[in-house]
Amino acid sequence: MTFEHVLDLLRSYRTKEGEQVLFLLAQDTMESIYNCVLNSGARACLELGTGLGGTTCVIAAALDELGGGRVTTVDMLVREPIGVDVLAQHTGLTQYIEVISDPVGYNWHLGEMINRQTGKGTCAPCLDFCFLDGAHEWGPDALATFLVAKLLRPGSWLVLDDLDFKLRGCQPGWKTVFADRTDRELDAFQVDRVFNLVLRQHPDFGEFTVSDGGRTGWARKKSPDPAPWYPSGLVLDPITLDWREPFAASDVVEQSQCSDGLTVTKQDTAVSLRATRNDPNFIVPDSVCKDRPIDVLSLRLRLVAPTTETLQVFWIDGLGHPFNEKQSIRAKIAASDDWHDLMIRINGSDKPRPVHAIRLDLTDGPSSLLLESMSIGGWHRTSASGRSCRWR
Ligand SMILES: C[S@@+](CC[C@H](N)C(=O)[O-])C[C@H]1O[C@@H](n2cnc3c(N)ncnc32)[C@H](O)[C@@H]1O
Structure with a gap:
């Protein structure tokens, strides 16, 4: 059934x-x-x-x-x-x-x-x-x-x-x-x-x-x-991936589409994202997703203010639906003086659907966040079963 x-x-x-x-x-x-x-x-x-x-x-x-x-x-x-x-x-x-x-x-x-x-x-x-x-x-x-x-x-x-x-x-x-x-x-x-x-x-x-x-x-x-x-969700412990591609935050954010209510500036090796209201977002450029099956998105970030913020990650996969709640994950982050690695398992994982786009929303805003880097990764797939499988 x-x-x-x-x-x-x-x-x-x-x-x-x-x-x-x-x-x-x-x-x-x-x-x-x-x-x-x-x-x-x-x-x-x-x-x-x-x-x-x-x-x-x-x-x-x-x-x-x-x-x-x-x-x-x-x-x-x-x-x-x-x-x-x-x-x-x-x-x-x-x-x-x-x-x-x-x-x-x-x-x-x-x-x-x-x-x-x-x-x-x-x-x-x-x-x-x-x-x-x-x-x-x-x-x-x-x-x-x-x-x-x-x-x-x-x-x-x-x-x-x-x-x-x-x-x-x-x-x-x-x-x-x-x-x-x-x-x-x-x-x-x-x-x-x-x-x-x-x-x-x-x-x-x-x-x-x-x-x-x-x-x-x-x-x-x-x-x-x-x-x-x-x-799908927030991965709490480091996991082994078969492939991983890192991107500097400045490269990603420069090419991203940002909505109103989000100011982006370079700050040393990182970029500063300032949300002036709740729910501004930026869409990660196509050059990151490249329409490939992505299992995991990692973000190295630091929340400067306020004490907590909720980051919501949306993705569009091969099913072709526009950004929607169902294909999204919320992660609560706390302000800190240290960098924090957030690893998010996206895209379900039972079917190898290519990811066309990823969007990040700062849902609670106003807030100030530093993003140092982003990486995507995943497992190699066996196309016959459609299931993920690590190289051994
Ligand atoms: C939230 S309800 C379960 C809801 C259900 N899993 C669902 O998804 O619809 C919690 C149930 O756990 C039972 N329960 C609580 N403590 C228990 C225990 N020590 N042993 C057995 N059942 C227990 C309660 O009687 C109650 O019916």
Whole structure:
């Protein structure tokens, strides 16, 4: 089942009383999850935190497209009258979905899975994908990450939702629901801590990427093989590219088309970009893109003022759509005295589409930013499968 089809089915769901009551993740997040499962051929999928089951059905739709597989989804609550069983029926995807309702929480379920998979003191991995979107608290989710890491096969993706979530103000009744929590617990970005302090420091994971404007964190279990698919987003750790072409910022910006509201001047080896309002932009010259498949754009920059700014990178690829939100990535940058390398994985990565144009917007403006250099790069492609592949 295509992503558009499952999304239509989910969005068209109504209760008997005609109410539209579904809570769904942002479309971009669901689409990335769908593409990840489909393009990485993940047959054994796990979701920790079912909620109403919308994303469960999205994963099941990708499995249907793959021709088989199972998504096991675990929650401590059973949602009634509308829940994952109802949505599985509504979308016709029940055969791909296993629902586990465990009142003591997913960490007990993970413990039991590890127990089943353990022989001679070692846990044999059995999962190809995991989406963690449950407690959003340090204790249960740090443990869940540690436990599921044992069960994921090399090359599989672990996705953490809501890096930007905190308990304070998260829902109308938060004061009552979280009455026993301290201010520390209420104000911490707890999933972000799990991502940065547990997952990013885990020796078995790499390819750390943040997508959806900082909301979703991706990590891939280390594998000698390149991934057939990568999430578009901000790449947090240096990655190996097969080719890379650097450009001095002054060369790039001189030939660029700048919109109103952006003043560009040379400053030593860098160029200074001054935005006098929000959303001015410049379009990178054709001589950079050259209509080739580009996987990664790197920018060496320094924000001078104010304390934060959001850079939005747009691209136009072989599909021919004009610049649009869907083909863009937002990166929040903080003012600093040092140069900062921003590596952005653009253009999805499952299909080798040539990039015709790249545009950079300073969205929050007014602001002042120094750009020292820019480079583009990527992997060589195998045209037969259309998938990216590194030279070995
Ligand atoms: C945000 S919702 C999940 C949304 C769902 N993944 C989706 O994409 O629609 C979080 C769910 O996690 C469940 N949950 C929270 N802590 C849990 C735990 N320790 N074990 C199992 N489920 C938990 C909650 O009951 C809730 O249904």
